Amino acid sequence: MSETSSNLMLSTSRLSMKFGGLTAVNDFNLEIGKNEIVGLIGPNGAGKTTAFNVITGMYNPSEGKVFFQNRDITGLKPHSITALGIARTFQNIRLFKEMSVLENVLVACHMSIKSGMFASTLHLPGYRAREADARRFSMELLEKVGLSHLAYEKGTSLPYGQQRRLEIVRALATKPKMLLLDEPAAGMNPQESLELMKFIRKIRDEFDLTIFLIEHHMQVVMGVCEHMYVLDYGVTIAHGDPASIQKNPKVIEAYLGVD
Amino acid sequence: MTLSLLFQHIVNALSLGSLYALIAIGYTMVYGILRLINFAHGDVFMLGAYVAFYGMTIVALPWWAALLVSIVFTALFGIGLERAAYRPLRDSPRISIMISAIGASFLLESLGVLIFGGRPKGVPVPDVLSRVIHFGSVSMIMISLIIPLFTFALLGVLVWIVNKTKTGMAMRAVSTDIEAARLMAVNVNKIVSFTFGIGSLLAALGGILWSFKYPQLNPLMGMMPGLKCFIAAVIGGIGSIGGAVLGGFLMGFIEIMTVAFLPTLSGYRDAFAFILLIVVLLVKPTGLLGKRQAEKV
């Protein structure tokens, strides 16, 4: 972990999140460099999703700070954080249930369409052009992940794996610099998981992204992550490259009986 | 203001607060279990008062018998209402079940107008209850004293049921987690019915006592007290019986005391409750005695 600060994308310092008496995340220090794929692993209830929620502004941390590209983003609203270039997906897929696949992606373009209620309702020329751009851009994205033929289907009617993919596409449509994926492989068989990891590496290269992802099963992300953090009961018990994590006695202990 | 006048206001506030508390309990119990604002609860209160009224006038029952008949009838009615209007929607979005409750409230009010007539009816208050008693320079009507006593006795029984009996335990389980309770073999439907029964019974009792204190009935009489008592329940911390009682008394005191001490503001009387509600919701949405629920993302 020796990134120069110009290369640093996301970092946290002494981040803690307490709910009443429960400390879900405790003293979490993170450093992610540009274009890295970093994994956050740990048993159920270890505080992984909570860490994501704090980073993306869904929760206000009890203590500590979050930095994105050397800028303090602690306490910003989630939409402002998205605007700065951090997009995320959710553990329990959260698609807009009344919308088609294309609309789901278009919603993510709302930010870049930059039109208020009146400009968009009156279809002013500037809005028209940006809306057309957004549609083209969304269709291109869908094409890239092989979902364009389903553009007019309802998002929630897609099979599970494709819903996950759609959620990633939707996050990409916000034009992020960094992507946070919350258990993208949940519910997939080993073959599907493997393909997903290939896909994740592909989008990293294609969209010049930095990726931070949560995974419950260590094996799944071994191949794809360059760095890993291991949480247990909110505490970081280890971090380092996959090989050293695998051999770390603390990690083995935490996972014993879980996997 | 003399001391005796102040004392009289306090007694008045206590009895109004007791009535509010009786109704607020019904709201809080139903909300605790189903997360539903039972808009029709105020109209159940109205129904209770009317049934007792007809018991005393048409059937010529003694007042206590009319009271008993009314609370049994109204409790059964409450159970029926839940089955007809709320149970089919239990797994629907919360807004749907609330719309049904609003519909039920308007239905009961308009049925009231249709069946009981829109014109107000005078209630024959039993002599025992309308007797004026004197404590030194303070004089008050019997009913104003009886209401708080009655309320506290009932509260004791209720607290015992909720905390000591098996049914009470099941109620608490259902309100904590309806799915988990179902898995633990709690008969959820039975508990919900029981809750509606108790809530309606208390509302009926509140309605009857109300009609003895303010002896006039009309089909819309439940509307304002209903809203105020829901607000009382929210202020106290919805889901908590103690909170409902506290909120009810608070509401009663605020109302009586503003009218007594700030008569120029009495035109705004009905707005106070709502202002209080909004302030509480914004400052401490869980109410005075409510527990904080963490929201899962």
Add this chain to the structure above:
Amino acid sequence: MKQNTESKKALPKRKQYTIIALAAFIVFAFLANMFFDAFTLRVFNLCAIYIVLALSLNLLNGFTGLFSLGHAGFMAVGAYVSALLTMSTQLKDMNYFLEPIVPWLHHVTLPFLPAIIIAGLVSGFVGFLIGSPVLRLRDDYLAIATLGFGEIIRVLITNAQSITNGAQGLKGLPRYSTTFAVWVTAGLVVLFMVLLMRSSYGRALKAVRDDELAAEAMGINVFKVKVTSFTMSSFLAGIGGALLGHMITTIDPKMFTFMLTFNILLIVVLGGIGSISGSVISAIVVTILMEVLRFLDEPMNFIIFKTDGLPGLRMVVFSLLLMIIIIYRQRGLMGSKEFSWDMLTGLFVKRGHKGGDHV
């Protein structure tokens, strides 16, 4: 709009239908204005006002997922502002016999158009002021808080004697809600809603409705969107209230109780929460029903026997209707779908054919 290959050819035809239907309606409205008797014309125009009101509530309930029960309050603001701005000094003197009207309102007399626009703006501003704190609440708490604000507005109007004439209300409002005025307004509001819902902002509203958290994660400022929607809805409710006032020509605080909100809610639920065409159709149906069923409340004369009239029966019918819809057909007439010509032809050709999905 769906741009499938098969529908590309049919599109102009659909446009034709729409233009023909619109033209037919305009002709109908002209004829109605000339030949309908006063009562029928009033019902016809009331339909337009309820279209405006239903759409303004649907914007919140159906499209933004905010359950508000304070609509009557905003209508009251609109009705009162427009009344006070249009009534002549003379008329005001006649109304305010308990306490004189405040001087700054005494001599104001504006034409209808600026008055109704100001009425909408004031109502929208009140909505903005109320919305900013209240929209932090969710679901049923939001509903009860907006209900509370609706009541507070009413109590304030009742007590502000020298501004609103208190409980006496205002009589003799200029009869500005002509067939032309109400239907043009309704048309504009329908057009606004259709365009809004097809725009990026409309998608943002629906995203907030479907999943607030995901919407926020997509970079949508959810709170701002909610406040904007609430303000816009209050603006439209104010316009609707003003039109209603200038049609009935008498307003008082009792008119604007929760009962009025209930009527509009009924229209929205019946038409389908989240459907513009549903609200339009339902507003017309419910308004006509309400007037037609008025006989239920009045004494009846069946030649052979007479009844004394059953006051309350009409509301029994409507509240039962609301409950039956919500229990047995939760999605209302149209669900969240919109009317399309395909739907109509589909209805005739083979039942169960799904109408064109709008994107």
